[in-house]
Amino acid sequence: MAKLLTPDICVIGAGSGGLSVAAAAAAFGVEVVLIEKGLMGGDCLNYGCVPSKALLAAAKAAAGNRAQDRFGIHTEGIEIDFARANDHVRSVIAAIEPHDSQERFEGLGVTVLREAARFTDEKTVAVGDVRIRARRFVVATGSTALVPPIPGLDEVPYLINETLFELREAPSHLAIIGGGPIGLEMAQAHRRLGAEVTVFEAAKSLGKDDPELAGIVLQSLRDEGIEILEETAVERVAAADGGVKIFAKTADGTPLETEASHLLVATGRAPNVEDLGLEAAGIRFDRKGIEVDAGLRTTNRKVYAIGDVAGGLQFTHVAGYQAGLVIRSILFRMPVKMNNTLVPWVTYTSPELGHIGMTVTEAKRAYSGAVKVLSAEYAGNDRAQAEGATMGKLKLIVGPGGRLAGADIVGAQAGEILNLLSLALSKKMTMKDLAGFIAPYPTLGELVRRAAISYYADAPKNVWLRRLLAILRKFG
Known part of the structure; x- marks a missing residue:
């Protein structure tokens, strides 16, 4: 027979939002089951905010050394060891990992299950041979890189955020599809660490930000030697000698061809809603994520959704903010309402x-x-x-x-x-x-x-x- 658990709260996903809910609930002595099929800490720790900012720090150090002349400090030259920069990224992740670890949360009194979760009905989640019937559920499964249906993309090697930080050698020429915050942060990091970089953006780069101030960032990146092609859509890609060839077209119809050693796809995020059994639980969702009300409740009143999987603004601090709202709602029965106006965002370029x-x-x-x-x-x-x-x-x-x-x-x-x-x-x-x-x-x-x-x-x-x-x- 399947083992049955009946905690007060069941959290699906051990990223920023899920960990915050589990830790807060456990601090109040509430019984919590936390489910994670992948790495503890989720995307932010392992593939997102933490490694990207660590790589940017290494790149900033390289750029700082190049800019010493204005302070009267002269250097003979700079040697960049990309593998050592990658070691720095790994060491930062390793330093933070214990805070998000299974051992820490079990020490807090949380039951941690390391398998995939799936709703079997409106009040039950199955994890292997375990069944969980909680008073409330919180879905915090995050998102993954959105890969657009560009012809030829499935026939060439390409990078996403989950694989980018595995590189031990700097790309000779990194092509990036996507001129948003992720694409431009990584463009600057790799340019400063020795790569030639070309960015393709079908619309306007940093289009959600103030145009005048975004223009200052873009000019700075161009001054560093990054080629940023705005209003330029990638139409197809193909394999080239040891790399990839990108075929694009500008807004006026001018065709462009670029050959690169590596290709990074940074065109946004897709919510992780697949294989969760959301239909069986009566939870409405679409390609943008799980449908929630202002209080982050889904169409199943026993279930909340927070973070990237709930759509909206996709930031680690948003997931943390929403976790606090959910705790107030579940534990204290307080009315809560998400306020997007209070959410800041930062693009960590220089x-x-x-x-x-x-x-x-x-x-x-x-x-x-x-x-x-x-x-x-x-x-x-x-x-x-x-x-x-x-x-x-x-x-x-x-x-x-x-x-x-x-x-x-x-x-x-x-x-x-x-x-x-x-x-x-x-x-x-x-x-x-x-x-x-x-x-x-x-x-x-x-x-x-x-x-x-x-x-x-x-x-x-x-x-x-x-x-x-x-x-x-x-x-x-």
Whole structure:
């Protein structure tokens, strides 16, 4: 007979979101079963955020050495050991692995099952010869690389994020299909580590970000020697001598042919909904992911879905945020609602590019045009000047009453500066709040205060304010 488990919560998927739910529930003494058929830690730890940022760090070190002349430091030359850079990636993953490990979670009191899970009906999940009937289920199975149906792609070797970090030698020429954050981060990393790089993007690169600030990133990448072909669709690929040939066409119909040693496909993500038995559980889904309401419940009221598999914004921190909402809903019966406006994102190129809140267009629509856009240039920041990091700009999108509605930033440490703006947005702060805090000098964070102060730039010209000051001066 099959073994039957009846925990309070059953979590399917041990990525960022699933691990957060399991750890939080276990901390409250709740019985949890956690199911993972692949690697603990999911895509983020093993194939995504962690290895990509580790490789970017190695690439940044190489670029930093090349740029020392402006500080009066001369180097004879740089030798790049790509295998050692890959060793750094492996060591970072290994350092984080124990935190996400099966042993740690079993130590927290979680029952961990390392097989595939499948719903057999609306209230039961099967894992091998084990049946699980939980009070609530959380599906957190994540996503995998979306591979487009490009003719010839199934006949040539190509890389996705799950295989890219296995390379022990730098590609001589890396072609990348996809000019989004993943594609451009890896383009810069590999270019700085010695590869020739060509990026194909059918639309606009970094199309979800502020066009002006995205343009600064793209120009910087082009200045480093990366070829970025926008509005250029890949029509087919074919094998070439020791590599691959890419056949593309520009928006005006001009054909292009490029031969590369390696091909990386970075055209987005597909939710992991296959073979979960979602139909048997009465859970609606499509190619975009599992259908959820504002409280992250599926069409089966016993089942929640979080992270990439639920569609929407696909970031590790979103999965973590949603895990917190689900815990509040399941354990404390609190009403919860996902708020996408509070979600920041960062592209970790050099310079970094970040966004939070409404775009200018969204804010104007929401507030009937009563919107101001305040800005501060990195070149006007003393710390940026001292470090030779003057390429960049901050924009604050301000609604009625001076309240922060959104922000865009490009430049050094943009992601770190965005932390302050994320807090400000979540706490509904105004320009008065952001102009009034004391920033240590000299720091890049002063950019926020400088932009906020500009909200009051017209105050000295106010006639009534000038008259008030004149009256006050008469009192001595």
